[in-house]
Amino acid sequence: MTASSEQDNVQDHSDPSHGARLGFDTRAIHHAFDPADFSRAVQPPVFLTSTYGFESVAANDAAAALGGRLYAREYNPTTEILEKRLANLEGAEAGLVVSTGMAAFGTLVLSLLSQGDELVVHKTLYSNTVAMVEQCLPRFGIRVVPVDLSNPNNLDAAITDKTRLVYFETPVNPLSAILDISAIAARAHARNVKVAVDSTFASPSLQRPIEHGADIVLHSLTKYINGHGDTLGGALLGDAETLHTLHETGLRYITGATLSPHSAFLILRGLKTLSLRMERHSASALIIAHMLEAHPAVAWVSYPFLDSHPDHTIAHKQMTQGAGMLAFGLHAGFDGARTMLDRLQLLTRAVSLGDTDSLIYHPASITRARQALRKDAHLIEGVGEDLVRLSVGLEDVSDLVADLRQALQDL
Template sequence: MSDIPQHGFATRAIHLGYDPLDEQGALSPPLYLTSTYTQDSIEAFDQIRLGERQGYVYGRTRNPTQALLEARLASLEGAEAGVVTASGMAAISATLFSLLQSGDEIVVDQIVYGTAFTLFAQGLTRFGVRAVFADFTRPEAVAAAIGPKTRAVYFETPANPNLRLVDIAAVSAIARGKGLLTIVDNTFATPVLQRPLAHGADIVLHSATKYLGGHGDLLAGAVLGRQEHIDAIRLQGLRYFTGATLSPFTAFLVLRGIKTLELRVQRHSESARQVAQLLRGHAAVADVFYPGLPDTPGADIARRQLSAGGGLVAFELKGGLAAGRTLLDSLKLARIAVSLGDPETLIQHPASMTHASYSAEDRERYGLSEGLLRLSVGLETPEDILADLKQGLDRL
């Protein structure tokens, strides 16, 4: 169907870029399990290698199964093109290694995923790139952190782990005015709820391990943006900086996952909203952070950027870390684990798990308290999730 690109989100996630009649009627796209490709002439090989014609040469750079996934993800994010990688961190590092060089600076929000923080704070410095951290909830702080060597700004929204919100349009406008790239990690919201490119960002990143894959059984990453940037990331960051190619079978699984992405994210969001309301009304809870609550910090930004609150809830207990440990040990349905976006409800303690790479001083400086908990609300029957959480809270 030639009009698929103009169809709705779910239709494109299921159909875009593939006609079963082109593949002997196979309803599911074929899985290409090959590492290398032959050509009918040396001229054809050279044309493909130089980017003068479409085709495939070697699986580290591109594979037809990956290409279909890239086309669908790009469509869902409203991007010109995309490249998939072996993990979310591979997506981040391939992007940075391709677009930055020694002597450059990048301004980064002070709250990001812990391993990404380590890459910015320690890894990039080994190659002469300096990360400058700023509070991205204050656009004026971002502007103040930009210097003559700055080449890009980077942030997550909602941010891991406390779900703080950044105004994409405001930060992108500042960066664009200085000739800088805006890079946004959209893992938590997914393109179902938020599309950063529509608000002025240049590049969108995903850990496809999370909601895009959606079943806790794979590792994958994705970068979406303008063709020129994606070409550079594929041919530099992916091909020879990291070599972190997504396997064709994993690409096949992510293709399967995004077919139900819209439905899953809607269910995650509705259940998470109910969880946030339960937490807000419980005597043991000191504070709740959820973009879907009307009185959450940054609620005005949420109304502009997000179509729903998402599937994650962060909260602090009045009893601090000791109460948090008691709660985690009391839950029967929710599992203690570091990931998110799975069908299973998962809970974790950021200070000792996903954000342990932040020093205690940095956690205190950036507002990551020792008592903060992050809950990834799953797809179980909502009443069961609520009952499990309530029995654990009542023990406090």
């Protein structure tokens, strides 16, 4: 079952069908763009301009009153289409796109939090987010409180009168643990605290956190939403008031992390095939997860739609498919993982995810290499030295299985 078949078909007043109730895939292709408004170009044009001219002082004043339609850091027609389309697909009132996923997180926390505020986060986060919450935010007087949110009851003791935001990923990088969005949101909202969810591993095709009670959704657009590994981007989606703050303070003068119009164009292109790609990623990942789970060299496998996954019930509640990310460990541990990766002939050894190409990497090897330059580099919570993370691409799954089998032989 796809997200398109379960989507509530939010009424879309900006499409040429004049308010018809449209499905997810139709809106991913058409929302917020009418060719008649752009010289009948079928694809959104790329507006490569750093500023805008006006026919009169009064027109310039009117543009300023609209909120920054003067300069390309604050407004661009191509990025505006992307923001509206993403917000519509996610079920949000408004959206903001920025230059990277980390720029999205920086814009979020630096816009909404001040000295003396507290941020509650799940104990396991993306490694660069960990670096920011451990090293950057405390410098600005923001206290970060790590909590095991796999048990939402833990929020009761973690939230104080100074807590302003609860932030977590689901699925969680890199183990694909699943956190219960609705249970966490209910406890946070009972204390008047907003909830932000990084839904990068799922994309809005498979999971829409706002439908489960989240206030803000974050995406690294670099990953599944773009899907082709050829540009960077980040997005924040939520209520109009909060998004206005993120735009007017965060983007305009705190981070200035503007997404380039060409990147917005590439992401819009990728978005049109998101649902189709996620179906293929998910189906292939499940086949590979079953194969690995039965392989004698493999000690464990973590994939949300495996029956053996401890969170598979929650995953089925808030996701329509399991996406393309899985993690596994070998009986041969650290050295075995390195040997396996070196034997691979088709899968690409790389650190990103969500591409058409299958990408695989060994976090412990990267961490050891980084320690030569940064003594404080460390594996994140829950990640052992045996863990291998695999982003399953769009190749023929039989070829991926064959490559993994030959790499695992005799380990």
